[in-house]
Amino acid sequence: MSFNEWLRQDRLPHIYCAGCGNGTIINCTLAAVDSMGWKKEDTVFVSGIGCSSRAPGYIVTDSLHTTHGRALAFATGVKMARPDLHVVVFTGDGDLAAIGGNHFIHACRRNIDLTVVCMNNQIYGMTGGQGSPTTPRGCLSTTTPYGCTEPAFDLSELAIAAGANFVARWTSYHVKELERAVKTGLETPGLSFIEALVQCPTNFGRRNKFKKVADQIEYIKAHSLLKAKRDRMLEQGEPIPEDMYVVGELMKRSRPAMGIPKKEAAP
Amino acid sequence: MTRTEFWQGNIASAEGALAAGCRFFGGYPITPSTEIAEHMAAKLPKKGGVFIQMEDELASIASVIGASWTGARAMTATSGPGFSLMMENIGYAAMTETPCVIVNVQRGGPSTGQPTMAAQGDMMQCRFGSHGDYAVIALSPASVQEMYDLTAKAFNLADEYRVPVFLMADEVIGHMRERIIIPDSVAHTGRPAFVPGTPPFRPNENLVPGFPVFGNGYGTHVTGLTHDERGFPCATNPQLHAALVKRLVDKIESASEKLADFDIVNPDAEQVFIAYGSPVRTVQQVLHDHPDSSIGFLRIRTVWPFPAHALSIFKNAQRFIVPELNLGQIAREIERYAKVPVVSVPKLGGELHTPKELWKILEAGA
Numbered sequence: 001m002s003f004n005e006w007l008r009q010d011r012l013p014h015i016y017c018a019g020c021g022n023g024t025i026i027n028c029t030l031a032a033v034d035s036m037g038w039k040k041e042d043t044v045f046v047s048g049i050g051c052s053s054r055a056p057g058y059i060v061t062d063s064l065h066t067t068h069g070r071a072l073a074f075a076t077g078v079k080m081a082r083p084d085l086h087v088v089v090f091t092g093d094g095d096l097a098a099i100g101g102n103h104f105i106h107a108c109r110r111n112i113d114l115t116v117v118c119m120n121n122q123i124y125g126m127t128g129g130q131g132s133p134t135t136p137r138g139c140l141s142t143t144t145p146y147g148c149t150e151p152a153f154d155l156s157e158l159a160i161a162a163g164a165n166f167v168a169r170w171t172s173y174h175v176k177e178l179e180r181a182v183k184t185g186l187e188t189p190g191l192s193f194i195e196a197l198v199q200c201p202t203n204f205g206r207r208n209k210f211k212k213v214a215d216q217i218e219y220i221k222a223h224s225l226l227k228a229k230r231d232r233m234l235e236q237g238e239p240i241p242e243d244m245y246v247v248g249e250l251m252k253r254s255r256p257a258m259g260i261p262k263k264e265a266a267p
Numbered sequence: 268m269t270r271t272e273f274w275q276g277n278i279a280s281a282e283g284a285l286a287a288g289c290r291f292f293g294g295y296p297i298t299p300s301t302e303i304a305e306h307m308a309a310k311l312p313k314k315g316g317v318f319i320q321m322e323d324e325l326a327s328i329a330s331v332i333g334a335s336w337t338g339a340r341a342m343t344a345t346s347g348p349g350f351s352l353m354m355e356n357i358g359y360a361a362m363t364e365t366p367c368v369i370v371n372v373q374r375g376g377p378s379t380g381q382p383t384m385a386a387q388g389d390m391m392q393c394r395f396g397s398h399g400d401y402a403v404i405a406l407s408p409a410s411v412q413e414m415y416d417l418t419a420k421a422f423n424l425a426d427e428y429r430v431p432v433f434l435m436a437d438e439v440i441g442h443m444r445e446r447i448i449i450p451d452s453v454a455h456t457g458r459p460a461f462v463p464g465t466p467p468f469r470p471n472e473n474l475v476p477g478f479p480v481f482g483n484g485y486g487t488h489v490t491g492l493t494h495d496e497r498g499f500p501c502a503t504n505p506q507l508h509a510a511l512v513k514r515l516v517d518k519i520e521s522a523s524e525k526l527a528d529f530d531i532v533n534p535d536a537e538q539v540f541i542a543y544g545s546p547v548r549t550v551q552q553v554l555h556d557h558p559d560s561s562i563g564f565l566r567i568r569t570v571w572p573f574p575a576h577a578l579s580i581f582k583n584a585q586r587f588i589v590p591e592l593n594l595g596q597i598a599r600e601i602e603r604y605a606k607v608p609v610v611s612v613p614k615l616g617g618e619l620h621t622p623k624e625l626w627k628i629l630e631a632g633a
Binding site (some may be wrong): 042 | 323337484
């Protein structure tokens, strides 16, 4: 089976803008899901509101497109009621970290067996380019017309601190690494959080001096810092530049998890 | 064999839910409803069900809706402040036609108000609290027995009509203890059957679509956006939106007479009380104290949809007297249908009307 079979071909073309990075993340996620050999009837996609959250509408499985910020709470209900189902959540930076921040930290704390894929475009895309909790300091948006003055959230560090079993960050440039990380997330019991930095040419790029889609991808690539390298730099006492995104597998552990089918539960 | 117990109202509600097959409870502690969550936390795991204490009430109702899509009978319980927080997702449940039961043990509002005192201030909120047009079913218990019976009934109605159903209790009924007779079993009707291969949101003859339980390979997309019969977003189609919202309202409003649940006392009376919830008890005391006075009484259990046709049963009515623990929320609804004056008898503060207070109203109108 190919990941194309997970797509509702009759729902295409999708609503995403030309050059949007979300399609890349959806492809990587579906490729990882497909490689698990899961049955479609055993898999549920859940999302909140925003560009990222329209993804389940293009996937053939049962899917819940819910309210803004609440995807993880809905997914918790699905997973706790039917632990045998595989539940994957698509979300974005505004959905997850602003309006849904409380559900995010508590889903991580519970370490409920969900795989959460966050398309972090650092902007509210669906509503036309407002600043989000991950908009970098100094960046322009319609609600930060003089440059964002607030510090940005590090979503992956937040997930680690809150207790998630697996946390990885990659970007829309690192497709192979991203697919592998999602797969590891799907395989890992407990909450798996995969953050994917994505370009948003329409609402982020054009206001922040990225004239072409490729310019922003180049920027994201150039500002990605492998975790291993970051760790070496820390060891050697080198300062980590503030504008770098640490990418890689940031956490993998086996804390007790919720929502595990009884027959597979650890003794 | 039936058995007799001496229970608190909130415990009776939880037991009624368990008897109805509720197997998922997502909740958050709030006075005066907390005993329901505590009882479910103790009992559900032993019945193979799931109790989960969520991080807030938005998450509680969200988890309930998620669980409901897996086919589970699912509920939550709360009071005013938590009820307000649930409103957006209650609209989502109405729009996506997700069966769920929400118990609201009402306390004095607005805001934090009177956490330990009774009120009926959320009667309009339960009907209209979420944005947009939709319809729901709301039941109002007036005894510990009805906390049990109507909670069980709420699950059947939620399934049959695929709609959020509210048990609009209040602190007095929730915390009162009295005798209750537990039936051998309670009726258990299922959700309308889904025919595989048909559009998942195509309504049946009762305007309700069959329920495509998740995990069966139906591949149903559920969205709070305006959607077509296939469940896909169609948010800019004016005709489709109008037809969908109209159906969501009509499936409940057109069943108003079928859903009606009320008792009639002295239908030939000229002075007629109308009550629901704990004020029923005060009216019953007035009737008990004045057995020869031929006072009429319409005692309502299904408040929404409002059983307007019940008013016409009182052919000689000169006026309807409506005691409520709010400033006349349902009295205003009664005024929409009544052909005679409606006397609202509001009471705020958390205490019930006294029989004397209601008797004075009668005397003034005699």
